[in-house]
Amino acid sequence: MWKWLHPYAKAEKSYALSGKLMPWFLAVALPTFVVGIIWGLAFAPADYQQGDSFRIIYIHVPAAMMAMGAYSTMAIAAFIGLVWQIRLAEMTVAATAPIGAVYTFIALFTGAAWGKPMWGAWWVWDARLTSELILLFVYLGIIALYNAFSDKVLAGRAASILTLVGVINLPIIHFSVVWWNTLHQGATITKFDQPSMATDMLVPLLIMIVSFAAFLGFMVLYRFRNEILQRESHRPWVIALVQQSSSSVNKRG
Amino acid sequence: MFNAFLQIVRKELLGAFRQQSDILNPIWFFVIVVTLFPLGIGTDPALLARIAPGIIWVAALLAALLSFERLFKDDFIDGSLEQMMLAPQPLTWLVSAKVFAHWLLTGLPILLVSPLLAVFLSLQESTFWALFLTLLIGTPILSLLGSIGVALTIGLRKGGVLLSLIMLPLSIPILIFSTMAIDAATFGQSYIGLLALLGAMLVGAITLAPFAIAASLRVSVS
Amino acid sequence: MLQCKNLTCVREERVLFNNLNFTLAPGEILQVEGPNGVGKTSLFRLLVGLSTPYEGEVHWQHQSIALDRDAYYQNMLYLGHKSGVKPELTALENLHYFHQLFNPKVEFDAWEILTLVGLAGYENVPTAQLSAGQQRRVALARMWFSDCPLWILDEPFTAIDKNGVQVIEKLLIKHAEKGGMVILTTHQDLLLPPQLYKKLTLQKPAAGEQYV
Secondary structure, three states: OHHHHHHHHHHHHHHHHHHHHHHHHHHHHHHHHHHHHHHHHHHOOOEOOOEHHHHHHHHHHHHHHHHHHHHHHHHHHHHHHHHHOOHHHHHHHHHHHHHHHHHHHHHHHHHHHHHHHHHOOOOOOOHHHHHHHHHHHHHHHHHHHHHHOOOHHHHHHHHHHHHHHHHHHHHHHHHHHHHHHHHHHOOOOOOOOOOOOOHHHHHHHHHHHHHHHHHHHHHHHHHHHHHHHHHOOOOHHHHHHHHHHHHHHHHHO | OHHHHHHHHHHHHHHHHHOOHHHHHHHHHHHHHHHHHHHHHOOOHHHHHHHHHHHHHHHHHHHHHHHHHHHHHHHHHHOHHHHHHOOOOOHHHHHHHHHHHHHHHHHHHHHHHHHHHHHHOOOOHHHHHHHHHHHHHHHHHHHHHHHHHHHHHOOOOOHHHHHHHHHHHHOHHHHHHHHHHHHHHHOOOOOHHHHHHHHHHHHHHHHHHHHHHHHHHHHHOO | OEEEEEEEEEEOOEEEEEEEEEEEOOOOEEEEEOOOOOOHHHHHHHHHOOOOOOEEEEEEOOEEOOOOHHHHHOOEEEEOOOOOOOOOOEHHHHHHHHHHHHOOOOOOOHHHHHHHOOOOOOOOOEHHHOOHHHHHHHHHHHHHHOOOOEEEEEOOOOOOOHHHHHHHHHHHHHHHHOOOEEEEEOOOOOOOOHHHOEEEEOOOOOHHHOEO
């Protein structure tokens, strides 16, 4: 009897806890997004070199940062999961990977869109873009590995190992790409980050970063909860939950 | 403990020499891929020499991928892998022996045929030595990285493509540093620094990869 | 002494068995029974540490096997469904490898042992060319030079003829008399006198506990 109670309470508890936290993350993410995007797109001054097209950094930079942030989250969760054998942490890895991949894709896409007016081509082998492309490959590899296992406990563990291998490798990849780039590319305007940014450009950027980070947290919790429900779908508490919510829908309908 | 290491290497080599196609096919593949490039882009010696490092390294990567399947797959199927995991020696040590044997059977032959390719692609002697040294240091890293991928995907029915998806992005730094070193040699610059970097990566891989391989095997073989 | 404490085995969210407890003391032979799919092989893989239990622990000499694998593996011989015999190598080379990797301290004569398991004359043939039963005998030959007290045998008699089964059963009795422990599954009934061995019947989980 006890051995059933113990992990069951844990998953149920973290389900409830993440449910309580979720609205707070959303409460931060939405207003900051509205304020940040309007400020950044409409009120921040135009760049003297790049004109209005620089404004894409208000999407690109936060997305790129959170692409890394999602990976760090995964790496920490993977480490906890493997060392202390905590299945919930391995679920977090699996839940975060697709979000990280989407953020990376947004960063890549906005980077390319920025490149079109700047460099005259959709794709230039810029160090930062190349690193992001490789990061996307790594994300896709982790997601593919996770989906390939039919036993999701093993899948979570395999994905966690690969995440940790990646976390050692990613800095090396980044470093090698930057070096390779300086050798092959020469002098192009590759920098998104100006040496010093005017305050009225920087503040909306910071707001957007906060917004993207909060939204990342919200999405991670959301997918984490789904993951729990899926894995535990035969447990009594999930069944009770489903019955409860369907009956409340019926009442409303 | 050294005896166990030697026994595993001995067994791998014996098995491979009984099934020689296992060693020879990836090497053939390597030579054929490199041969395709002059046929595809023309035979101008200057052009070939310019892109030779990239061609050879990409071909070496692909050849390594081909050979990874047999590294653990046969052992997984006939059960000798699970027996190895139950041996009274540390698994990290035993998988190191497997990876070493794998390198002897795939990395070393690539080194041996590299002079032939240097002739095919009009490499100068100094450039060839840079190529040789990067292959010498780089192919063991490939074996180690690839073994992690194999260990993760071995229990899966369609692990082959997934292995490439996992492993190729991780091997990009080796590709970059190696081709940079060869380029530097072509222009007569010093490439010791790059070799040292590759060497550092090799040391890192030798110390860390066996743990990742052992952990992955414990997941895959269960 | 081998102890199972509250073992629960889960495969792809299905509970195979739960709350399994048993102890195997020196000198005992334990036969695990149950219909196909009840988790006999899964249980054995938990016992040898190839997979990790969803709940519960396996203890060897009062120490969890996950904590000290090397000590456990020095005392344990596992023969699974897959023989672990390399088909490219000869019977002699296979035995030599097993001996060196698992029991290097035991003195043995590979030729003699191959004669004992009925492989005289096949010593230098690659095992791929042997019949299924003969390949199985190569794997089983490990029992003759193993100094491990604990033998875990998953379907050891598959593809073995009657004569061979008798020889192996005698060996099991001898092993138990020396204070060894044996845990095995078979589809045939053991021909041993019933007082010499115990039975454990695996059962499916109760209706409400089939899923995690």
